[in-house]
Amino acid sequence: MRMLIAGVALAGLAACGGGGATGDVKIGLSVSTLNNPYFVQFRDGAQAEAKKLGARLTVTDAQNDPSQQVNQVQNFTSQNMKAIIINPVDSDAAAPAVKAADRAAIPVIAADRGVNGAEVAQTVASDNVAGGRLAAQELAKLLGEKGSVAVLQGVPGTSASRDRGRGFAEGIAAYPEIKVVARQPADFDRTKGLDVMTNLIQSHPGLAGVFAENDEMALGAVKALGGRAGGQVKVVGFDGTPDAIKAVRAGTLSATVAQQPRLLGQQAVDAAVKAAKGEDLPKAVAVPVKPATKENADQFG
Missing domain, CATH: 3.40.50.2300 (Response regulator)
Known part of the structure; x- marks a missing residue:
């Protein structure tokens, strides 16, 4: 089904002609909001890791709107992304779009926040x-x-x-x-x-x-x-x-x-690339926190 892209805020595209199979890995990343310095750092880490691995990363900003995020993930699915990373606006509302990606055999990585009621390949988050x-x-x-x-x-x-x-x-x-x-x-x-x-x-x-x-x-x-x-x-x-x-x-x-938002973004992309290649992943990865x-x-x- 063709999905309308109207209203989707494209926040960035990281591409690298790194050659080999990894260069063919297209990953979609839907960030809950880029009106928050934490998630800007998260995005930057994801883009840096995609460049390092030679993957093509498309980033969208859901602007804290659950329905907009659902549309973004549906668009990634219709665009045949090899993997999708979602940083959920709402952990419950994200489930239907994640299930649709799963039916299309597209692995989904949940980042910073989990997804309730749907299976993901891995959740990468702070404890x-x-x-x-x-x-x-x-x-x-x-x-x-x-x-x-x-x-x-x-x-x-x-x-x-x-x-x-x-x-x-x-x-x-x-x-x-x-x-x-x-x-x-x-x-x-x-x-x-x-x-x-x-x-x-x-x-x-x-x-x-x-x-x-x-x-x-x-x-x-x-x-x-x-x-x-x-x-x-x-x-x-x-x-x-x-x-x-x-x-x-x-x-x-x-x-x-x-x-460590940059590290979280890096690990999410690394997991997405591995999942796209069919590698087995642990269900959860905890990124350490400490007091400042x-x-x-x-x-x-």
């Missing part, structure tokens, strides 16, 4: 549950193991938000004098993080800490808090983006759980 626990430990240490905290949640339906939130809840449960007084979604977005945090300050004036499930929301929270950020109110993020590391150095963002604080921020660029 988000462990990262959430790590964030809880860092925040507890910053608070002296007591105080009221709020959680800024990511996009509902994403495995990243669910797993980071679960890990944080498990981790913070070890500190009975820390109370989570609010959990509100801000969709992994800086502006929404600012808006939600502004409201939380008014409804919870005694707030001592914030865990944001990504750095964009954390930076929005820092802006909303103004002079209280890093002092009266400790904010911990998740990703380790350049802007976040800069804020950690400045002391306004107390810590972040640093991922003012003391070790220079390790993160």
Whole structure:
């Protein structure tokens, strides 16, 4: 079936005439959003690996729209890509398009977030549950193991938000004098993080800490808090983006759980090339995370 390509935002094409079988491997990559520095780094890593391997990589930006992403993956299927990488906007909504690719014998790699209800060749992601626990430990240490905290949640339906939130809840449960007084979604977005945090300050004036499930929301929270950020109110993020590391150095963002988005992009493309060649893959690959604080921020660029 011919699929309409209207409305699909092409974000880039990496091609290399590297010769051999790998040069014939066409891979489609649908990124949840490129309006986020983390996923820009992820894309850059994917493009660099495709160039290194001589594969042809087409990148699209779903602009945080699940239906647009479904169309993109369907287009990749109709274009007979040898493999598809999906960084889901919504882990549930992605399933039908992934199933269609599977019926066409096109292997799919899930990157950064899993796909619910559909089989993929491999999921490449940070250990988000462990990262959430790590964030809880860092925040507890910053608070002296007591105080009221709020959680800024990511996009509902994403495995990243669910797993980071679960890990944080498990981790913070070890500190009975820390109370989570609010959990509100801000969709992994800086502006929404600012808006939600502004409201939380008014409804919870005694707030001592914030865990944001990504750095964009954390930076929005820092802006909303103004002079209280890093002092009266400790904010911990998740990703380790350049802007976040800069804020950690400045002391306004107390810590972040640093991922390795470029490495994640590289590993996703490597897996896609192997899957396209019929190689067996482990079902999951976990990319390590570690805390970035003012003391070790220079390790993160």
